Amino acid sequence: MSDETSIKKDDLxxxxxxxxxxxxxxxxxxxxxxxxxxxxxxxxxSEDIVRRISKIKNDPKxxxxxxxxxxxxxxTLKEPKxxxxxxxxxxxxxxxxxxxxxxxxxxxxxxxxxxxxxKTFEKLGIPIEEQKKxxxxxxxxxxxxxxxxxxxQDTLMEKGIIFSPLSEAIKNHxxxxxxxxxxxxxxxxxxxxxxxxxxxxxxxxxxxxxxVRCPMxxxxxxxxxxxxTGQFERTIVIADEGAxxxxxxxxxxxxxDNNQLHAAVxxxxxxxxxxxxxxxxxxxxxxxxxxxxxxxxxxxxxxxCEESAKISWTQVETGSAITWKYPSTILKGDNxxxxxxxxxxxxNYQQADTGTKMVxxxxxxxxxxVSKGISAGHSNNSYRGxxxxxxxxxxxxxxxQCDSMLMSDKCGAHTFPYIEIDNKNSIVEHEATTxxxxxxxxxxxxxxxxxxxxxxxxxxxxxxxxxxxxLPMEFAVEATKLLALSLEGSVG
Amino acid sequence: MISxxxxxxxxxxxxxxxxxxxxxxxxxxHAIMGPNGxxxxxxxxxLTGHEKYEPTGGEVIFNxxxxxxxxxxxxxxxxxxxxxxxxxxxxxxSNATFLQTAINEIHKYNNEAELTPKEFLDRMxxxxxxxxxxxxLISRSVNTGFSGGEKKKNEIFQxxxxxxxxxxxxETDSGLDIDALRVVSNGVNEFRNENNAVILVTHYQRxxxxxxxxxxxxxxxGEIIKSGxxxxxLELEAKGYDWITNGEA
Numbered sequence: 220m221s222d223e224t225s226i227k228k229d230d231l232x233x234x235x236x237x238x239x240x241x242x243x244x245x246x247x248x249x250x251x252x253x254x255x256x257x258x259x260x261x262x263x264x265s266e267d268i269v270r271r272i273s274k275i276k277n278d279p280k281x282x283x284x285x286x287x288x289x290x291x292x293x294x295t296l297k298e299p300k301x302x303x304x305x306x307x308x309x310x311x312x313x314x315x316x317x318x319x320x321x322x323x324x325x326x327x328x329x330x331x332x333x334x335x336x337x338k339t340f341e342k343l344g345i346p347i348e349e350q351k352k353x354x355x356x357x358x359x360x361x362x363x364x365x366x367x368x369x370x371x372q373d374t375l376m377e378k379g380i381i382f383s384p385l386s387e388a389i390k391n392h393x394x395x396x397x398x399x400x401x402x403x404x405x406x407x408x409x410x411x412x413x414x415x416x417x418x419x420x421x422x423x424x425x426x427x428x429x430x431v432r433c434p435m436x437x438x439x440x441x442x443x444x445x446x447x448t449g450q451f452e453r454t455i456v457i458a459d460e461g462a463x464x465x466x467x468x469x470x471x472x473x474x475x476d477n478n479q480l481h482a483a484v485x486x487x488x489x490x491x492x493x494x495x496x497x498x499x500x501x502x503x504x505x506x507x508x509x510x511x512x513x514x515x516x517x518x519x520x521x522x523x524c525e526e527s528a529k530i531s532w533t534q535v536e537t538g539s540a541i542t543w544k545y546p547s548t549i550l551k552g553d554n555x556x557x558x559x560x561x562x563x564x565x566x567n568y569q570q571a572d573t574g575t576k577m578v579x580x581x582x583x584x585x586x587x588x589v590s591k592g593i594s595a596g597h598s599n600n601s602y603r604g605x606x607x608x609x610x611x612x613x614x615x616x617x618x619x620q621c622d623s624m625l626m627s628d629k630c631g632a633h634t635f636p637y638i639e640i641d642n643k644n645s646i647v648e649h650e651a652t653t654x655x656x657x658x659x660x661x662x663x664x665x666x667x668x669x670x671x672x673x674x675x676x677x678x679x680x681x682x683x684x685x686x687x688x689x690l691p692m693e694f695a696v697e698a699t700k701l702l703a704l705s706l707e708g709s710v711g
Numbered sequence: 712m713i714s715x716x717x718x719x720x721x722x723x724x725x726x727x728x729x730x731x732x733x734x735x736x737x738x739x740x741h742a743i744m745g746p747n748g749x750x751x752x753x754x755x756x757x758l759t760g761h762e763k764y765e766p767t768g769g770e771v772i773f774n775x776x777x778x779x780x781x782x783x784x785x786x787x788x789x790x791x792x793x794x795x796x797x798x799x800x801x802x803x804x805s806n807a808t809f810l811q812t813a814i815n816e817i818h819k820y821n822n823e824a825e826l827t828p829k830e831f832l833d834r835m836x837x838x839x840x841x842x843x844x845x846x847x848l849i850s851r852s853v854n855t856g857f858s859g860g861e862k863k864k865n866e867i868f869q870x871x872x873x874x875x876x877x878x879x880x881x882e883t884d885s886g887l888d889i890d891a892l893r894v895v896s897n898g899v900n901e902f903r904n905e906n907n908a909v910i911l912v913t914h915y916q917r918x919x920x921x922x923x924x925x926x927x928x929x930x931x932x933g934e935i936i937k938s939g940x941x942x943x944x945l946e947l948e949a950k951g952y953d954w955i956t957n958g959e960a
Contacts, residue, residue: 658762663799665783666759666792667813667873668820677812681803681852 289416388424422453487522510568513540526552547576565598729933790876896921
């Protein structure tokens with residue numbers, strides 16, 4: 220590494236520190252409520268509600284039928300109970316399944332957007348007005364359930380790239396959506412996937428044509444804003460042969476007393492020789508210091524790699540009261556590669572059960588898993604991961620590393636690795652460590668003039684470095700900030 | 712610079728320091744010697760504020776401030792530096808990031824401007840040369856995977872980078888071969904000037920061949936039982952500590 224690069228990073232660190240200072244004392248800074256008229260459904264779920272959502276979204280018939288099938292299947296399923304998380308039973312009839320800011324029609328420019336809405340984005344630090352001018356990030360901003368504004372569309376269209384709200388894609392590219400919707404995560408997959416398929420109201424659709432390298436990071440911000448409204452997002456990313464795309468997903472939610480349900484589905488398809496990098500920074504409202512409130516986050520994320528394709532999942536999970544999430548990769552084609560880099564932070568009474576599945580089907584498939592769990596307060600943090608080597612997967616290799624760091628005496632860290640090997644000509648390695656943040660490390664940094672809070676942040680960020688270096692720069696900054704925020708006051 | 716009066720301290724309920732008196736002025740180097748378990752390292756840790764060590768009496772005035780009232784980080788920001796006997800590893804945090812944060816925190820506390828990246832880089836290159844550290848060592852994580860000698864060199868590198876008013880070097884010579892000892896000593900001599908001071912905590916006389924002290928103090932059972940000039944070291948080397956501890960002197 221050149222000196223110049225390291226200095227650049229150091230500069231960055233200095234900026235981050237200002238941010239951290241600025242954000243000190245904020246319990247959940249983004250816990251405000253925007254006063255916008257909302258179009259809401261009554262609470263509860265029924266075939267009628269499913270059909271009403273479908274109607275409001277102007278679904279074609281096949282989509283309506285798909286939703287109804289998914290709903291009927293969901294009725295036959297039971298909530299999964301195997302994760303190491305505890306929460307009161309969710310009353311699915313006490314949830315509102317659709318809410319959207321009342322807007323008349325599709326807007327041509329940002330000037331037409333409700334200024335109240337724009338203000339919300341500004342508070343969240345999403346400089347949408349400056350996006351076009353200043354940054355190289357196209358933003359598809361999702362406010363509650365309806366997409367407000369999509370930027371950079373034209374630039375992307377020139378290359379034949381589709382990056383649009385799912386509802387638009389269903390209208391404009393029905394054949395593509397029909398081909399891939401539910402192809403990786405069918406509604407029969409699990410309880411929450413079925414629920415999502417029935418009531419999803421919005422999401423993003425990305426298609427990168429053959430041989431095209433997407434020239435910018437594609438980014439979507441999600442936000443829950445309506446009382447008791449579940450958010451059911453659906454994201455589909457298709458990279459055609461030899462294509463490349465980096466997709467960023469980040470979330471914040473306002474402070475609420477009632478638990479809010481979030482059950483998203485993400486489907487990735489990497490065709491021959493294609494590469495998808497999918498990065499997430501998740502900071503849904505985690506509940507207060509006593510564990511009251513907070514988002515329940517039940518997510519199904521999965522990708523399929525065809526020959527020589529590569530999918531990298533990178534996630535930084537700091538939010539939610541409950542996190543239930545296992546971004547997975549099916550290595551179907553020979554020589555395909557799957558990667559999973561994860562940082563999961565839990566504090567107070569948060570519970571996270573997260574990890575990945577790497578399913579090796581093709582020959583010479585490779586997967587890497589690096590998971591860093593940080594537990595503070597009374598929280599529980601579990602890594603749950605499956606590595607499966609199919610019988611035809613000659614020469615398959617996996618390396619897994621799961622490290623846990625404990626910040627208090629009352630928190631828990633757990634590792635549940637599942638390994639299924641049906642091919643003798645394969646190599647699977649698993650390493651795991653658990654450590655407690657050491658007083659000697661903190662004193663060493665104190666003795667060099669660094670406060671305990673900054674010392675903890677520095678040590679924890681160092682612990683997560685292998686994962687953070689996989690994140691795009693803007694996200695790495697946000698991740699560092701989030702980590703400091705969510706661990707504030709947890710040591711000393 | 713620092714005035715220690717009748718300092719008493721305990722660790723795990725056990726009284727280790729029984730009343731230490733020591734005056735160190737700018738421009739001076741003091742060596743603290745003594746047999747194992749006499750309280751040398753305890754003194755270093757109490758002065759820098761390690762929470763396991765509890766001061767139970769006396770006072771310490773540093774730069775006109777009551778040192779024992781300050782947090783460990785504020786003591787460091789006031790210009791107190793400890794060269795650790797066992798430097799700690801911090802995986803994933805580069806030496807450069809760590810030092811830049813430290814320097815900026817110290818500057819901020821003293822209402823001085825932060826170093827520009829260029830100034831920081833220049834200083835880093837200059838100081839690394841003094842202790843013979845190459846760039847790869849600097850960009851690596853703090854002390855992670857360093858050999859014993861590299862860790863001690865890194866302490867002296869930090870000393871030069873932070874340029875404190877008072878450096879307490881706790882057994883900086885332990886575990887060093889003769890070449891490394893020379894490098895480390897050069898670094899300390901480079902640091903010395905009429906505005907700062909050094910307290911060397913050491914077992915052995917050999918360090919004092921390279922870093923010549925102005926005063927030598929022998930600590931025993933938590934008290935300074937003998938003080939003298941640099942010639943005292945030779946006497947100790949020849950006669951051992953028994954000569955003093957048995958009260959024959």
